[in-house]
Amino acid sequence: MKFATLKSGHPDGRLVVVSRDLSRAADAGAIAPSLREAVERWDEVRAPLQALYDALNAGTAQDAFDFDPAACAAPLPRTWQWCDASAFLNHGRLMERAFNTEPIPDFDTIPVMYQGGSDDFLGPRDDVPLPDESLGIDFEGEFGVITGPVPMGTGAAAALEQVLLLVQINDWSLRKLGPREMKTGFGFFQCKPSTSFAPVAVTPDELGGAWADGRVKLDLHVQWNGAWFGHPNGAEMNYSFGELIAHAARTRRLSAGTVIGSGTVSNESRAAGSACIAERRVIEIIDHGEPRTDFMKFGDRVWMAAQDGQGNTPFGAIDQRVVRAPAAD
Amino acid sequence: MKFATLKSGHPDGRLVVVSRDLSRAADAGAIAPSLREAVERWDEVRAPLQALYDALNAGTAQDAFDFDPAACAAPLPRTWQWCDASAFLNHGRLMERAFNTEPIPDFDTIPVMYQGGSDDFLGPRDDVPLPDESLGIDFEGEFGVITGPVPMGTGAAAALEQVLLLVQINDWSLRKLGPREMKTGFGFFQCKPSTSFAPVAVTPDELGGAWADGRVKLDLHVQWNGAWFGHPNGAEMNYSFGELIAHAARTRRLSAGTVIGSGTVSNESRAAGSACIAERRVIEIIDHGEPRTDFMKFGDRVWMAAQDGQGNTPFGAIDQRVVRAPAAD
Numbered sequence: 001m002k003f004a005t006l007k008s009g010h011p012d013g014r015l016v017v018v019s020r021d022l023s024r025a026a027d028a029g030a031i032a033p034s035l036r037e038a039v040e041r042w043d044e045v046r047a048p049l050q051a052l053y054d055a056l057n058a059g060t061a062q063d064a065f066d067f068d069p070a071a072c073a074a075p076l077p078r079t080w081q082w083c084d085a086s087a088f089l090n091h092g093r094l095m096e097r098a099f100n101t102e103p104i105p106d107f108d109t110i111p112v113m114y115q116g117g118s119d120d121f122l123g124p125r126d127d128v129p130l131p132d133e134s135l136g137i138d139f140e141g142e143f144g145v146i147t148g149p150v151p152m153g154t155g156a157a158a159a160l161e162q163v164l165l166l167v168q169i170n171d172w173s174l175r176k177l178g179p180r181e182m183k184t185g186f187g188f189f190q191c192k193p194s195t196s197f198a199p200v201a202v203t204p205d206e207l208g209g210a211w212a213d214g215r216v217k218l219d220l221h222v223q224w225n226g227a228w229f230g231h232p233n234g235a236e237m238n239y240s241f242g243e244l245i246a247h248a249a250r251t252r253r254l255s256a257g258t259v260i261g262s263g264t265v266s267n268e269s270r271a272a273g274s275a276c277i278a279e280r281r282v283i284e285i286i287d288h289g290e291p292r293t294d295f296m297k298f299g300d301r302v303w304m305a306a307q308d309g310q311g312n313t314p315f316g317a318i319d320q321r322v323v324r325a326p327a328a329d
Numbered sequence: 330m331k332f333a334t335l336k337s338g339h340p341d342g343r344l345v346v347v348s349r350d351l352s353r354a355a356d357a358g359a360i361a362p363s364l365r366e367a368v369e370r371w372d373e374v375r376a377p378l379q380a381l382y383d384a385l386n387a388g389t390a391q392d393a394f395d396f397d398p399a400a401c402a403a404p405l406p407r408t409w410q411w412c413d414a415s416a417f418l419n420h421g422r423l424m425e426r427a428f429n430t431e432p433i434p435d436f437d438t439i440p441v442m443y444q445g446g447s448d449d450f451l452g453p454r455d456d457v458p459l460p461d462e463s464l465g466i467d468f469e470g471e472f473g474v475i476t477g478p479v480p481m482g483t484g485a486a487a488a489l490e491q492v493l494l495l496v497q498i499n500d501w502s503l504r505k506l507g508p509r510e511m512k513t514g515f516g517f518f519q520c521k522p523s524t525s526f527a528p529v530a531v532t533p534d535e536l537g538g539a540w541a542d543g544r545v546k547l548d549l550h551v552q553w554n555g556a557w558f559g560h561p562n563g564a565e566m567n568y569s570f571g572e573l574i575a576h577a578a579r580t581r582r583l584s585a586g587t588v589i590g591s592g593t594v595s596n597e598s599r600a601a602g603s604a605c606i607a608e609r610r611v612i613e614i615i616d617h618g619e620p621r622t623d624f625m626k627f628g629d630r631v632w633m634a635a636q637d638g639q640g641n642t643p644f645g646a647i648d649q650r651v652v653r654a655p656a657a658d
Binding site for chain 2: 011040078079080081083086099101102104105106110112113114115116117118119120129130131135151152153154155158174177180181182183184185186187188189190191192193194247248249250251252253254255257258325326327328
């Protein structure tokens with residue numbers, strides 16, 4: 001199944017099912033008013049949502065309409081918890097060089113994960129308001145999962161069974177604020193403004209063989225101001241989503257609607273490019289002794305879409321512009 | 330006004346107003362089904378809630394009943410965002426010695442704050458399930474605020490006006506997991522299990538002169554297994570809640586229902602004792618060369634209640650027992 005959330009007067013938006021080819025949509029409000037409520041009542045709503053999805057794909061859903069990503073909020077415009085890992089160790093190793101930080105202990109045996117703000121996710125075409133161009137505005141292309149309820153202490157295999165939906169994420173970062181926040185030991189906070197999501201959340205079966213080993217094995221294509229920036233594949237993720245969920249649930253239970261992110265998708269092959277600017281900059285430092293690519297400016301755009309071998313984009317595309325935040329009163 | 334949330338079949342619980350002396354309660358469901366929804370529609374619900382509260386205190390509210398803290402969830406059993414600072418620098422300085430960490434840069438000019446999990450708060454009498462007694466189970470007595478919506482870039486003075494409610498918090502910590510998570514730079518995660526709240530959330534006016542300068546100037550009394558542990562006062566907070574909210578909102582807007590915590594209440598006077606075990610342990614190290622107090626064991630209880638000069642406890646009391654979490658399937 002494929003889902004999206006249309007903007008409405010309500011902060012949770014309005015749930016729609018989206019056809020497999022992303023061309024059409026149908027209101028699912030009679031089954032669940034929002035995706036947030038659908039994942040909280042998943043066992044109950046799954047079958048009727050599947051019936052609506054099947055009818056939409058068959059062209060028999062009543063009141064179907066053209067799907068418009070520009071009308072979308074994030075699939076979950078807000079949720080109870082957002083936990084983001086750094087599960088591509090190639091990225092992590094490069095970032096250690098970028099930030100000149102101490103190697104993280106147990107980096108390759110225990111996932112690193114930070115708690116993000118989940119109250120205000122951005123939709124795929126929303127402008128991205130930020131206070132200051134000098135803060136090192138960067139994108140981070142990621143994959144993520146939305147879970148059902150996960151008891152404390154759940155192991156990786158059982159945790160993987162609690163993956164309800166897959167999503168595609170841009171975890172915006174303000175790089176100039178990161179090193180200080182890392183040094184405090186309290187972790188990322190101001191350096192992580194609102195996170196953006198591609199319009200469509202999909203059940204794992206929609207990816208066929210590209211969902212395997214608890215990983216999204218698709219190329220994540222990234223363009224900055226229309227120019228190719230990278231297309232790293234999710235297959236090189238060093239921890240599976242099952243392992244990441246289990247890490248998050250070690251000392252707490254996770255509520256339905258928890259979003260777990262992969263961290264920046266990153267491949268060892270230079271030909272794959274990068275899914276964030278900081279990674280390209282550290283490669284430039286390695287190659288040339290200095291970074292040659294600056295961070296984003298107000299007005300810049302970033303486009304991200306995972307693609308399969310046939311050029312299909314199962315999550316749709318993120319296509320956003322960075323803008324100066326309005327002054328507070 | 331004073332509010333509590335009774336446990337119900339719904340994860341947000343059921344909103345009640347509580348009389349000033351905490352003896353009686355009245356269902357507020359006709360005005361707002363939950364405190365979460367009340368803070369999202371604050372301008373609209375404030376006057377009818379005040380009328381109900383006034384009637385309850387006057388003994389004229391219909392269907393009033395005895396208030397039972399044991400029937401309470403946290404005032405917000407779940408919310409969209411929980412941001413916890415370390416605003417008592419006396420505590421922070423001691424913890425640097427406890428963890429033998431590098432001094433935090435700009436510690437006394439920029440607040441430190443971590444993003445906590447907000448999906449699963451514990452009520453004031455709930456057992457506290459944790460996976461392992463050896464993880465250094467510790468309590469942390471704190472004050473906190475629940476905000477209305479705060480635009481990005483709001484200054485401290487305007488931020489303070491967005492304080493809707495005051496709360497009392499036990500920010501549970503697993504001390505053996507903290508140092509590694511601080512070293513990663515990603516910050517606290519597994520070392521911060523679900524956070525507990527005293528039963529009653531109060532509007533700032535309820536504290537009279539004890540709410541001043543954006544601080545809760547009350548003694549926070551802490552007992553561990555019935556023995557006095559400390560009664561530090563909130564007046565020594567080095568950053569006001571206005572400054573903490575402004576810090577949180579520097580690069581993001583905050584949704585209504587955001588909880589901002591003070592960090593462990595801590596006073597320079599040794600006579601005030603401590604509001605967490607780790608702080609007592611580091612004082613023992615300073616005095617005796619080694620810690621003499623162990624962390625909590627399964628079955629241990631902690632009691633916390635802020636008191637005014639007349640012995641009133643405006644937030645009610647947290648009184649919880651630590652237990653072994655059930656094994657996951």
